[in-house]
Amino acid sequence: MTTVQQIINALLLGGLLALVALGFSLVWGIMNVINLAHGTFIMLGAYTAYWMFSLWGVDPFLSIPVAMLLLFVLGAILQVSVINFIVRAPVLATLLVTFGLEILITNIALKLWTADVRSVQTHYAGRGIALGSLSIPYNKLGALVLALIITALLWLFLERTKLGRAIRATAYDQVGARAVGINIGRMYALTFGIGAALAGAAGALISTTSAITPMMGSSYTIRAFAICVLGGLGSVTGALVGGLLFGFIEVFGVVWIGPGYSDAIVFLVLVLVLIMRPQGILGRAFSAGVQEAGGA
Amino acid sequence: MTALAVPAAVRRLVMPAWYGALVLACVYLALIPTIGTGYWVRTLTFIFMFAVLAAGWNLIGGFAGYAAFGQVGWFGMGAYSVAVAMSKWHWPFYPALALGTALPAAAALAVGLPVLRLRGHYFAIATLGIAITLRELVNNFDLTGAGSGLSTPLGPSFSYYYYLMFGAMLLAVAVTWMLRRSRLGYALLAIRENESAAATLGVNTTLAKAAAFAISAALAGLVGAIYAYWTAFIDPSTVFDLTFNVRMIVMVILGGTGTILGPVIGAFLLEGISQTLWSSFPAEHLIFFGIAVVLIVLFVPAGLSGLLLELRTLSPRLFVRNLLRYRV
Amino acid sequence: MSDALLRLDHVTRRFGGLVAVNDVSFSVDEGEIVGLIGPNGAGKTTVVDLVTGVQRPQGGEIFLDGGRVTALPAHRRSRMGMARTFQVVRPFAHLPVRDNVVVGALYGHGRAPMREARRLADEVLEMVGLAHRAASPAITLTVADRKRLELARALATRPRLLLLDEAMAGLNATEVDEAMEVIRRVHASGVTLVVIEHVMRAIMGLCRRVLVLEAGRLIADGGPETVARDPEVIRAYLGQRWAERQEAGRD
Numbered sequence: 001m002t003t004v005q006q007i008i009n010a011l012l013l014g015g016l017l018a019l020v021a022l023g024f025s026l027v028w029g030i031m032n033v034i035n036l037a038h039g040t041f042i043m044l045g046a047y048t049a050y051w052m053f054s055l056w057g058v059d060p061f062l063s064i065p066v067a068m069l070l071l072f073v074l075g076a077i078l079q080v081s082v083i084n085f086i087v088r089a090p091v092l093a094t095l096l097v098t099f100g101l102e103i104l105i106t107n108i109a110l111k112l113w114t115a116d117v118r119s120v121q122t123h124y125a126g127r128g129i130a131l132g133s134l135s136i137p138y139n140k141l142g143a144l145v146l147a148l149i150i151t152a153l154l155w156l157f158l159e160r161t162k163l164g165r166a167i168r169a170t171a172y173d174q175v176g177a178r179a180v181g182i183n184i185g186r187m188y189a190l191t192f193g194i195g196a197a198l199a200g201a202a203g204a205l206i207s208t209t210s211a212i213t214p215m216m217g218s219s220y221t222i223r224a225f226a227i228c229v230l231g232g233l234g235s236v237t238g239a240l241v242g243g244l245l246f247g248f249i250e251v252f253g254v255v256w257i258g259p260g261y262s263d264a265i266v267f268l269v270l271v272l273v274l275i276m277r278p279q280g281i282l283g284r285a286f287s288a289g290v291q292e293a294g295g296a
Numbered sequence: 297m298t299a300l301a302v303p304a305a306v307r308r309l310v311m312p313a314w315y316g317a318l319v320l321a322c323v324y325l326a327l328i329p330t331i332g333t334g335y336w337v338r339t340l341t342f343i344f345m346f347a348v349l350a351a352g353w354n355l356i357g358g359f360a361g362y363a364a365f366g367q368v369g370w371f372g373m374g375a376y377s378v379a380v381a382m383s384k385w386h387w388p389f390y391p392a393l394a395l396g397t398a399l400p401a402a403a404a405l406a407v408g409l410p411v412l413r414l415r416g417h418y419f420a421i422a423t424l425g426i427a428i429t430l431r432e433l434v435n436n437f438d439l440t441g442a443g444s445g446l447s448t449p450l451g452p453s454f455s456y457y458y459y460l461m462f463g464a465m466l467l468a469v470a471v472t473w474m475l476r477r478s479r480l481g482y483a484l485l486a487i488r489e490n491e492s493a494a495a496t497l498g499v500n501t502t503l504a505k506a507a508a509f510a511i512s513a514a515l516a517g518l519v520g521a522i523y524a525y526w527t528a529f530i531d532p533s534t535v536f537d538l539t540f541n542v543r544m545i546v547m548v549i550l551g552g553t554g555t556i557l558g559p560v561i562g563a564f565l566l567e568g569i570s571q572t573l574w575s576s577f578p579a580e581h582l583i584f585f586g587i588a589v590v591l592i593v594l595f596v597p598a599g600l601s602g603l604l605l606e607l608r609t610l611s612p613r614l615f616v617r618n619l620l621r622y623r624v
Numbered sequence: 625m626s627d628a629l630l631r632l633d634h635v636t637r638r639f640g641g642l643v644a645v646n647d648v649s650f651s652v653d654e655g656e657i658v659g660l661i662g663p664n665g666a667g668k669t670t671v672v673d674l675v676t677g678v679q680r681p682q683g684g685e686i687f688l689d690g691g692r693v694t695a696l697p698a699h700r701r702s703r704m705g706m707a708r709t710f711q712v713v714r715p716f717a718h719l720p721v722r723d724n725v726v727v728g729a730l731y732g733h734g735r736a737p738m739r740e741a742r743r744l745a746d747e748v749l750e751m752v753g754l755a756h757r758a759a760s761p762a763i764t765l766t767v768a769d770r771k772r773l774e775l776a777r778a779l780a781t782r783p784r785l786l787l788l789d790e791a792m793a794g795l796n797a798t799e800v801d802e803a804m805e806v807i808r809r810v811h812a813s814g815v816t817l818v819v820i821e822h823v824m825r826a827i828m829g830l831c832r833r834v835l836v837l838e839a840g841r842l843i844a845d846g847g848p849e850t851v852a853r854d855p856e857v858i859r860a861y862l863g864q865r866w867a868e869r870q871e872a873g874r875d
Contacts, residue, residue: 477738478738479731479738482723482726482727482730483727483730483731485716485719485723485727486716486719489715489716489717489718489719490714490715490716490717492714493710493715493716493777494716494727495677495678495697495698495699496676496677496678496699496710497702497707497727497728497732497777497778497781498699498703498728498731498732498733498735499699499727499731500697500699
């Protein structure tokens with residue numbers, strides 16, 4: 001494959017990975033919670049699209065809103081019933097509880113849907129735009145475009161709406177936010193719900209390009225973490241920059257080092273970045289206050 | 297957090313009885329292979345294994361306060377060291393066991409020096425990454441049989457492994473006990489409480505953390521090595537099982553973080569329950585396990601040793617108070 | 625020429641645009657008790673951080689006993705005989721008071737073996753008046769006792785040079801007297817001291833020499849009476865209000 005094709009692949013992958021990391025970054029940035037169950041939300045989004053396609057023939061791109069809605073509800077419920085109790089607990093408690101949820105959700109999915117590898121075979125799967133020797137698959141292009149649209153919508157929501165500003169205010173200054181009448185618990189529920197909904201959208205998009213299993217989640221959680229560290233935490237642009245960077249690292253890492261090492265490459269880069277810039281490349285965005293308060 | 301605050305009078309009264317009970321328990325456990333069923337031998341071998349993993353995590357996570365989240369990487373490394381040494385190089389078991397203990401310790405020392413500069417989430421995820429990276433390397437190398445696993449030669453009886461794991465558990469407790477009383481132990485506790493203050497008092501914090509990380513890796517590698525010989529076949533997904541990370545940490549929390557016997561007690565409780573569930577609900581036991589993890593962290597974050605300290609005020613309200621402590 | 629125990633040579637530390645310590649040079653001879661005073665935010669704590677290795681300077685050099693320590697980590701300097709207390713106390717909160725002090729005795733300059741360290745810890749706790757709290761977790765101590773614990777931990781390292789960063793802040797008059805007595809005894813045992821303090825009575829009573837920092841610069845260095853009469857020092861302490869009054873008078 002030519003280098004130009006590799007660059008195209010990296011961009012297609014990077015855009016999707018940005019969406020994978022977006023909800024994770026939001027939750028981390030606003031609440032200082034590393035949600036190790038994030039990948040299972042992606043998995044659930046992917047299964048939503050899969051079942052809607054195989055039961056009723058709904059195109060996976062059209063099932064995005066359904067996946068988002070379902071996961072928003074699940075996320076908000078989990079936040080209110082579990083996560084709100086440990087948001088301010090030491091790091092270890094949040095990691096354990098969210099990993100406990102990851103084990104729980106993954107194994108319920110295994111029980112319901114077995115460990116079979118499944119995929120969504122749309123009629124346009126495998127087809128794409130050909131430019132000379134280059135090819136751009138329709139599904140990956142669609143996934144990229146939708147990922148960028150959703151990312152842009154989240155940015156508009158956070159920057160331009162009153163609710164979005166209220167969410168960001170809770171990250172800057174909890175006391176101040178409470179003083180002006182913002183209900184922190186409700187904002188967190190909303191944030192976690194949105195984070196889960198974004199993961200659901202990412203999952204639905206992933207179902208159009210990759211095979212899915214109940215165990216697919218953890219590798220996306222790890223990627224989301226790495227992207228946040230690369231791009232900078234808690235900002236939409238950070239996730240976008242990190243995701244695109246990451247797309248290049250993965251695609252070219254596989255070309256130069258070999259397939260089968262993608263997780264190792266992810267981690268090598270991650271650890272190197274962490275050691276050189278312990279707070280991430282772009283530094284900590286708006287979570288500084290939360291991190292001070294939430295330190296173990 | 298620690299059991300240090302138990303009043304001296306209570307200690308004097310309770311301690312002799314406590315030590316007596318421990319000795320009796322050890323004697324009883326030592327007799328199990330001759331008086332117990334195969335089921336109990338197997339279950340207890342697992343419990344001992346997790347007790348060692350938990351005790352190892354306790355050194356870095358409980359004493360030094362660094363939330364390592366990838367200890368299973370050292371377990372897997374120990375297991376693969378034995379499998380490769382015995383099946384590919386035809387080493388006898390004991391040299392292979394030594395390799396399986398020393399190699400993870402050396403690797404943890406090398407990786408720990410840079411990684412232990414990270415804190416909080418960053419340290420936790422970086423260590424998780426080490427485990428995932430090790431699994432992937434094993435998955436890709438021919439020497440380690442790639443993804444298809446490796447067999448080790450068939451060993452002696454099941455009671456042999458039982459005693460190996462039992463010995464490993466006694467060793468882990470002894471190491472913890474000695475460490476708690478040693479210069480290094482004081483340094484680790486100081487680091488957990490306030491790292492910069494420890495440094496200004498002359499503690500080489502980097503070295504102390506790396507030493508604790510290496511010892512914890514050696515313990516994990518040791519039982520990984522025994523495990524590989526015991527099961528006679530290993531593959532990446534069983535010896536790099538990421539749920540092990542959570543298991544060992546929850547055991548430590550349940551028994552009492554930073555205590556000497558807490559990890560062992562936690563292992564007996566959690567793995568005992570887990571094995572029972574596994575035998576009755578092989579498909580669903582992990583669902584229960586996930587729920588148990590969440591409930592333990594929410595309701596008994598200070599573990600049984602924490603409950604012991606609040607014995608006088610022990611009431612259902614304590615659990616509610618634990619639950620509400622960090623609520624937003 | 626015999627070297628000073630501590631020497632700072634044109635030391636500078638910036639935080640972004642703020643110059644916290646600006647080209648500061650001074651030396652402290654073995655056996656001295658030197659006061660370090662100045663208005664809030666003058667850079668006193670930063671000087672202690674730079675000397676003890678908690679922070680690194682961007683410019684200049686620091687010498688201990690003639691050896692360059694500018695780039696050495698904090699624990700190495702502790703082993704060479706430096707100790708400090710923190711203005712904002714940093715106890716090992718969940719450890720018993722005695723274990724807090726044992727850490728200092730095990731490491732630091734003395735590096736006592738375990739048994740000796742425990743004995744030393746008890747001795748130091750007795751000296752600072754904390755012996756009766758030895759078994760309590762440090763988190764249960766009062767503010768005054770936490771200050772005592774800071775001092776005890778530092779003393780347990782057997783320092784040659786001890787920097788006290790507002791070790792008396794928050795103490796009442798009697799407690800200040802007790803603390804001064806302890807410091808005199810420490811000094812008599814051969815420890816060189818740098819004392820940061822807002823309690824002027826303590827500075828005047830303890831120090832034969834006082835350094836004055838203002839806005840990161842060293843503006844005076846001399847005997848306490850001389851320094852107290854120094855016009856620049858008076859301006860540093862009274863300057864702002866004085867200037868404001870001038871300003872108000874003009875309206």
